[in-house]
Amino acid sequence: MHQIQAFFTSRADAEIAIDFGTANTRIFLRGSGVVFEEPSLCCFRDETGRPDLVAAGSEVTRMVDRTSGSLHIVRPLVRGVLNDIDAGRELLRHALRTGIGRRHLRSPRAILGVPADATDAEQKALITTAQDAGVRVVQLVPEPLAAAFGADVPMDGAEGSMLIECGAGTTEVVVLSLGALCLKRSVRAGGQALNQAIADHVHSKHKFRIGAETAERVKLEVAEWMADDHSHPKDLQLKGYSLLSGGPGALAVSAQEIIGVVDRHAATIVDVVRAVLNETPPELSRDIHDRGILLTGGSASISILQHAIARATGLTTRVAQDPLRCVTRGLGRMVS
Numbered sequence: 001m002h003q004i005q006a007f008f009t010s011r012a013d014a015e016i017a018i019d020f021g022t023a024n025t026r027i028f029l030r031g032s033g034v035v036f037e038e039p040s041l042c043c044f045r046d047e048t049g050r051p052d053l054v055a056a057g058s059e060v061t062r063m064v065d066r067t068s069g070s071l072h073i074v075r076p077l078v079r080g081v082l083n084d085i086d087a088g089r090e091l092l093r094h095a096l097r098t099g100i101g102r103r104h105l106r107s108p109r110a111i112l113g114v115p116a117d118a119t120d121a122e123q124k125a126l127i128t129t130a131q132d133a134g135v136r137v138v139q140l141v142p143e144p145l146a147a148a149f150g151a152d153v154p155m156d157g158a159e160g161s162m163l164i165e166c167g168a169g170t171t172e173v174v175v176l177s178l179g180a181l182c183l184k185r186s187v188r189a190g191g192q193a194l195n196q197a198i199a200d201h202v203h204s205k206h207k208f209r210i211g212a213e214t215a216e217r218v219k220l221e222v223a224e225w226m227a228d229d230h231s232h233p234k235d236l237q238l239k240g241y242s243l244l245s246g247g248p249g250a251l252a253v254s255a256q257e258i259i260g261v262v263d264r265h266a267a268t269i270v271d272v273v274r275a276v277l278n279e280t281p282p283e284l285s286r287d288i289h290d291r292g293i294l295l296t297g298g299s300a301s302i303s304i305l306q307h308a309i310a311r312a313t314g315l316t317t318r319v320a321q322d323p324l325r326c327v328t329r330g331l332g333r334m335v336s
């Protein structure tokens with residue numbers, strides 16, 4: 001069992017906390033707060049077989065789906081865990097230089113967030129990468145535990161709480177009690193899998209290809225439409241490549257059609273929530289019935305997800321304040 005108290009006693013005076021996410025990387029510096037927050041992206045040029053870093057973080061956003069030849073965009077993390085160690089090291093170096101460089105911290109001691117179900121090999125890869133980037137890793141912290149701490153979930157009592165950390169690469173469902181994770185299950189799918197499902201749907205139904213940036217925009221527009229008054233129909237204007245005309249084109253798709261894709265994505269997460277509720281001991285179930293379910297992470301802002309979980313479980317659901325930053329806030333509190 002991962003106990004929050006253990007992190008306070010063993011954090012060994014960490015100076016920084018790193019939330020190394022599939023979509024975003026954030027660094028919290030003790031005494032200063034969040035000093036770095038940029039997309040988890042790197043761009044390399046590979047002309048000689050030895051790739052050189054061209055750019056990392058925010059600068060790479062506008063290059064996504066626009067590179068060709070020897071330029072490659074790399075996402076260091078896929079589905080919540082490291083997929084490319086070199087890119088991970090370069091992104092962390094960029095984050096440390098940008099976030100704390102001028103403060104002259106040499107080999108800062110750090111705690112790092114990891115998915116609660118990360119394997120030993122995945123954890124080791126993360127530690128090695130962080131060390132190569134110049135960080136002394138003193139502790140790995142399960143991200144749902146950090147999210148709960150950052151979202152002010154009461155941690156010291158015996159009452160149970162259910163939290164769903166909805167990230168870009170993973171969605172983690174946990175039950176917490178006495179400052180520890182009692183039950184945990186996850187799907188290695190989050191906001192990025194939903195973007196891909198939207199792009200695949202547009203491709204197969206309309207024979208029209210859209211890039212990752214367009215799919216992300218479509219998702220955010222639909223999420224915003226659902227959160228506002230969605231009684232009026234809305235059309236989304238897409239630009240991309242038409243397989244029908246064989247060239248660049250524009251396409252209008254109804255928001256209602258995209259909601260069908262989001263519903264299917266939400267159903268996979270609902271299955272996991274149901275599975276965890278089925279395993280939850282009766283006393284903790286009673287607490288969860290009283291307290292409801294808390295959603296954290298960037299993808300928690302998709303109201304369809306929140307409503308689908310509420311409908312399927314009969315429980316109340318609530319999105320944490322500033323859900324994107326709950327993990328970073330929790331990790332930050334552990335080093336403060």
Ligand SMILES: Nc1ncnc2c1ncn2[C@@H]1O[C@H](COP(=O)(O)OP(=O)(O)OP(=O)(O)O)[C@@H](O)[C@H]1O
Binds near residue numbers: 020080081219299
């Ligand atoms: N308003 C919004 N509505 C819907 N989705 C959103 C919104 N804002 C952000 N997102 C999504 O949230 C995700 C990023 O969330 P977050 O920063 O918590 O993920 P991460 O920590 O990088 O991922 P992981 O923990 O899975 O590795 C992206 O997929 C983004 O599209």
